[in-house]
Amino acid sequence: MIKKLLTLPLLILVASFSFGQNATLKGVVKFKGEAPKPRLISMKADRQCDAMHGGKPVTAEDVVVNQNGTLKWVFVYVKEGVKGKYSPPAEPVVLDQQGCLYHPHVFGIMVGQKLEVRNSDPLLHNVHSTPKKNKPFNIGQPVKGMKSYYTFTVPEVMVPFKCDVHPWMSAYAGVLDHPFFSVTDDKGEFEIKNLPPGTYTIEAWHEKLGTQTQTITVKAGETKSIEFTFERKK
Amino acid sequence: MYSKNLHRFAILTAIFVVFLIGVGASVTSTGSGDAVPDWPLSYGTLFPRMVGGVFYEHGHRMVAGTVGILIMILMIWLLSSKQPRYVKILGVVAFVSVSLQATIGGLRVLVVSNPKIQDMVIGIFSIAHVEPIRIGIAIIHATLAEIVLCMTFLISLFTSKAWENFKAERIDVSLKIAKLYTLTFAFALIQVLLGALVRHTQAGDVIPDFPLSFGKVIPPFNNLPYESNAPFPISYAELQFKVAIHFAHRVWAFVVAGVGIYASILVIKRNVKLLKKLAKVWIGLIGVQILLGAFVVWTKLEVLITVLHVATGASILGMTLILSVLGWRVVNSAVAENNELVLSNSKV
Numbered sequence: 001m002i003k004k005l006l007t008l009p010l011l012i013l014v015a016s017f018s019f020g021q022n023a024t025l026k027g028v029v030k031f032k033g034e035a036p037k038p039r040l041i042s043m044k045a046d047r048q049c050d051a052m053h054g055g056k057p058v059t060a061e062d063v064v065v066n067q068n069g070t071l072k073w074v075f076v077y078v079k080e081g082v083k084g085k086y087s088p089p090a091e092p093v094v095l096d097q098q099g100c101l102y103h104p105h106v107f108g109i110m111v112g113q114k115l116e117v118r119n120s121d122p123l124l125h126n127v128h129s130t131p132k133k134n135k136p137f138n139i140g141q142p143v144k145g146m147k148s149y150y151t152f153t154v155p156e157v158m159v160p161f162k163c164d165v166h167p168w169m170s171a172y173a174g175v176l177d178h179p180f181f182s183v184t185d186d187k188g189e190f191e192i193k194n195l196p197p198g199t200y201t202i203e204a205w206h207e208k209l210g211t212q213t214q215t216i217t218v219k220a221g222e223t224k225s226i227e228f229t230f231e232r233k234k
Numbered sequence: 235m236y237s238k239n240l241h242r243f244a245i246l247t248a249i250f251v252v253f254l255i256g257v258g259a260s261v262t263s264t265g266s267g268d269a270v271p272d273w274p275l276s277y278g279t280l281f282p283r284m285v286g287g288v289f290y291e292h293g294h295r296m297v298a299g300t301v302g303i304l305i306m307i308l309m310i311w312l313l314s315s316k317q318p319r320y321v322k323i324l325g326v327v328a329f330v331s332v333s334l335q336a337t338i339g340g341l342r343v344l345v346v347s348n349p350k351i352q353d354m355v356i357g358i359f360s361i362a363h364v365e366p367i368r369i370g371i372a373i374i375h376a377t378l379a380e381i382v383l384c385m386t387f388l389i390s391l392f393t394s395k396a397w398e399n400f401k402a403e404r405i406d407v408s409l410k411i412a413k414l415y416t417l418t419f420a421f422a423l424i425q426v427l428l429g430a431l432v433r434h435t436q437a438g439d440v441i442p443d444f445p446l447s448f449g450k451v452i453p454p455f456n457n458l459p460y461e462s463n464a465p466f467p468i469s470y471a472e473l474q475f476k477v478a479i480h481f482a483h484r485v486w487a488f489v490v491a492g493v494g495i496y497a498s499i500l501v502i503k504r505n506v507k508l509l510k511k512l513a514k515v516w517i518g519l520i521g522v523q524i525l526l527g528a529f530v531v532w533t534k535l536e537v538l539i540t541v542l543h544v545a546t547g548a549s550i551l552g553m554t555l556i557l558s559v560l561g562w563r564v565v566n567s568a569v570a571e572n573n574e575l576v577l578s579n580s581k582v
Contacts, residue, residue: 046285124277124288128268128346136364138347140271142278158465164269164287210463 023218025192025226029074029184029204032231035065041168048123049100049166060168061105063208070188071230073106074206075158075174077181078192079213081200086178088113092149095161095171097125097141102161102171106207108181109173111152119146124165131159134175138164158205172207197222204228235316241393243311247304248386250297252549255379257290257297259544262433263537266290267372271347273340298336305332305382308389321392328385335378342371369434376430380423380551387552391559396508400563411504412561414497419554421490426551428483429544437476438540444531447484453477487527491520494554501557509560516557519550 038059043049064072092114096103100121109115117127117139124142133156139148152159152175163169174181180200182190199217209230218224261267269287270276276292284292305328312325344351345368352364359367391397432438447453455474461467468476498513526543533539 045289048285123285124283126269126271126287128271132363132365135349135352136346137349138268138271140277140347142282160466162265164266164291166286167265205465207465210461210465212463 021220022194022196023221024223025180025195025202025216025218026223027076027190027226027228028188029071029076029190029206030188030227030229031065031069031071032229035069036063036232039063043100043166043168046100046123046166049121052099052121058099058101061101062170063206066186066188068187070184071206071209072184072186072188074184074188074190074204074228074230075106075108075172075181076184076190076192076202076204076228077108077157077174077176078178078195079157079201079203081198082178082180083196083198086110089179092116093173094118095127095173096120097127097163097169100125100163100166100169102163102169104171104183106158106172106183107174108183109152109175110179111155111175111177113151115150115152115173117141117148117150119144125163125169126165128162128164129159130162131156131175134159157203158207170207174205202226204230206230209233236395236398237315237393240311240315240317241390241395243304244308244386244390244393247301247308248383248390248552250301250304251379251383251386252545252552254294254297254301255383255548256541256545257294258376258379259433259541260537261290261294262372263535263540264290268343268346270295271343273343295339298339302332302336305329305386308386312389312393317393321389324385324389324392328382328389331378331382331385335375335382338371338375338378342368342375345371372434373427373430376434377427380426380548383548383552384555387556388559391556397563400508400560400567408504408561408564411497411500411509412558412565414493414500415554415558415561418490418494418497419551419558421486421493422551422554425483425486425490426547428479428486429547431479432483433544435476435479437480438530438535440473440476441480441484441531442534444484444528447477447481453481484527487524491524494520497557497561506564509557509564512553512557512560516550516553519546519553522546523550 039062041058041060043053043058061073066072088110093107093109094116095107096118098120119125119141122144124140126138126140127148128138129150130136131152133154134152137150141148154175155177156175158172158174161171161173180192180195182192184190195218197218197220199215201213201215203211203213205211209232212228212230214226214228216224216226264287266287269291270282272278276282276288276295282288282292309325309329312322341351345355345364346352355367356364361367441447441453443449448458455477458470458473458477460470460473495517498517501509501513504510523543523546526539526546529539530536530543
């Protein structure tokens with residue numbers, strides 16, 4: 001009994017110590033050059049979608065340059081160097097269809113983790129995933145509130161999603177067998193926590209601007225900052 | 235036995251088939267092939283909300299259904315008519331083909347959306363991913379559509395008055411014309427297959443310029459603009475394959491046009507009225523088709539232009555078959571006339 005009582009705090013101590021020894025990778029993805037004008041989406045093909053936005057123009061999320069000159073929706077992940085096996089979280093990743101758009105537009109998910117696809121719109125959507133390594137699927141969700149579930153079996157960067165009913169709808173998932181990924185936000189920032197010490201290849205992926213890689217080395221407990229810069233192709 | 239109404243109905247059916255091929259092309263061009271994940275119903279109903287991609291995909295299904303009904307009526311009409319046996323058989327084959335075509339269309343949808351069918355197909359072909367099968371089914375679907383079109387064009391010809399009253403000409407030239415048009419038809423069929431391959435492997439815009447290819451007469455296969463850090467990179471070999479089939483489609487167009495125009499010029503020089511008219515139309519269509527092909531590239535696959543390009547291609551294939559069959563009819567009637575002449579001479 002005393003042995004058990006001693007073992008538990010010791011385990012917690014060891015776990016927190018090793019957790020604390022892991023590094024954090026922070027960074028920003030910048031956009032070089034003149035920011036392109038936001039592309040406007042016409043939802044006239046489905047008047048119900050158009051009405052949901054009150055006839056106001058909706059901007060596409062393919063190239064979003066933030067006000068501080070950084071890029072949103074860049075998937076940043078550890079491409080090479082991860083050792084060991086990581087179990088997927090129990091909670092699912094949610095991909096919601098709302099206002100005839102996917103939310104979020106870019107996301108990461110682990111192999112074996114549940115993907116929950118919801119239809120929050122009062123109209124029909126189809127959810128068509130076109131991976132090259134995983135099995136493709138195409139689910140009809142004609143009714144509001146419908147939920148479908150899917151699990152990816154192999155890592156794949158990136159898996160596209162589209163709604164063939166509303167061709168402007170697109171989303172991308174980075175499927176990995178580890179949890180070291182992040183997506184840039186409204187400030188172009190990303191953060192990857194709990195990275196064990198080591199040397200890694202970090203890749204930044206953008207749906208229009210392509211990919212960039214950097215090799216970094218992180219030490220125990222270190223917080224490392226890196227920067228990617230994308231520019232428009234001529 | 236000529237029946238005006240039957241002939242008109244056959245022409246109507248053939249026109250609907252051309253229209254259906256155009257509608258089918260619009261489904262591919264707008265990327266709407268999977269907008270309705272179930273089959274034979276659409277979202278569990280006969281008439282879903284016709285919006286966005288559903289408009290194209292379900293519209294295609296409705297037009298296809300109409301064509302199926304038209305071909306069924308045509309078959310029944312032919313079977314109950316006094317048409318020759320071969321025309322009746324052709325009617326039955328056309329109906330069986332259009333039914334098979336509908337099933338293949340359904341399979342193309344379900345191979346993506348139905349996990350059981352997907353697993354079954356992967357198991358049968360022992361492959362890792364269903365994509366090559368999906369493309370294969372799409373190409374078969376596109377090609378069988380052209381074969382159905384050829385059958386309806388032939389039925390239109392065989393039920394016409396002109397087919398009954400066809401006159402013979404000089405046998406030597408006629409034989410040459412018949413052979414040339416048969417060759418043109420075979421070449422046009424290959425061209426249709428190449429076109430389907432280009433469309434369904436997304437190789438339509440892989441060569442961005444026309445008439446040159448990457449600024450050269452022959453694409454620089456070992457020095458193609460390749461982006462290894464593209465968002466969805468393909469291998470260099472895949473890029474070369476796409477450029478190769480796109481380029482083959484361009485070159486082959488001129489081969490089809492060359493042989494067909496030569497045959498048509500020979501026809502125009504002769505005095506076979508119907509053939510002469512059709513040959514002139516053929517030359518006009520091939521000119522339009524090459525121009526449309528150029529515009530497909532220049533407009534970066536604009537939907538309407540692409541649809542017109544596919545529909546015109548189908549019409550050319552059907553017309554080439556008619557010209558070929560008529561060519562052989564001329565030869566046969568010339569042979570028959572020759573034999574009669576020999577017989578009457580020997581009696582004298």
